[in-house]
Amino acid sequence: MESELGQDLGLWAIPIAILGGAIRVSTPFLFVSLGEVLTERSGRINLGLEGTLVFGAMAGYALAVETGSPWLGVLAAAIAGSLFGLLHGAICSIPKVNDIAIGIALMLLGMGLAFFFGKPYIQPVAPDLPAIPLGWWSELPQVQAALRVNVLFLVGAALAAALWWMFRSTRVGLTIRVAGDSTDAARAMGLRPAVIRTLATAAGGAFAGVGGAYLSLYYPGSWNEGISSGQGLMAVALVIFARWNPIACFGAAILFGGAGALGPALQSVGVSEGYYLFYAAPYVLTLGVLIATSSPTRAMTGAPGELSITK
DSSP states (O other), X not given: OOOHHHHHHGGGHHHHHHHHHHHHHHHHHHHHHHHHHHHHHTTOOOTTHHHHHHHHHHHHHHHHHHHSOHHHHHHHHHHHHHHHHHHHXXXXXXXXXXXXXXXXXXXXXXXXXXXXHHXXXXXXXXXOOOXXXXXXXXXXXXXXXXXXXXXXXXXXXXXXXXXXXXXHHOHHHHHHHHHHHOHHHHHHTTOOHHHHHHHHHHHHHHHHHHHHHHHHHTSSOSOOTTSSTTHHHHHHHHHHHTTTOHHHHHHXXXXXXXXXXXXXXXXXXXXXXXGGGGGGHHHHHHHHHHHHTOOTTTTTTTOOTTOGGGO
């Protein structure tokens, strides 16, 4: 039996459902990938963003429950993420410490702390972040629901453009790029690469924390221990796919978000058999991206020279 969405919109039902779902699902990918771009362009990789994302989701939800303000929750998530980033950056500044190993350790730490401190907040309900009704032009409630765009999605899109401009046209962007491409060149210019990378990692962690707050305060809009589903790790593959370009990260996040929305979209139009297989689409896409970018001649095209994965 077809759902009301399919009856009202006909062939347009699936594209509209996927578009709305892509906007909702892509926002955490966007924030985490932008944070990782900022970190990796400085010459450091942070695989701990999955833990940062989960801890940010918990911290944002907890403060929103306690204060009644979702925006204070977003601020708390950003601060929590930046603290994780500072810790990662400080440890990785120690000589002969491996970025990847520390990232994995902090991922486990962040998830463990989130599960421990988040237990009292599984049942309480926090206020949601606001959304902008871009489907006002339609009388169909299904279209209006699909085109309700959360404010953080628009903020993420603006940040993607701002980061692209910063790397291209500002002294700050040039400083980060120099530190990421060559430690020796940065030191010759009188820069302190370790400090630059630590600050960039902290800023990247703040981005990931905000992505976590979106998960708990808007979509799906609750706190539980399985809220992330590996989005923090998938975002690292997304950054490689986007070739460390913030604008390309926005497009890649929409692509990953559309893949994540495929299963619910099919379910919404009445596909009742096998639709659950499409819930694996983001993971299959991640695997495909990693295979497609694994060519020795293309894999690291555009990568900062000081990244651990390029050496």
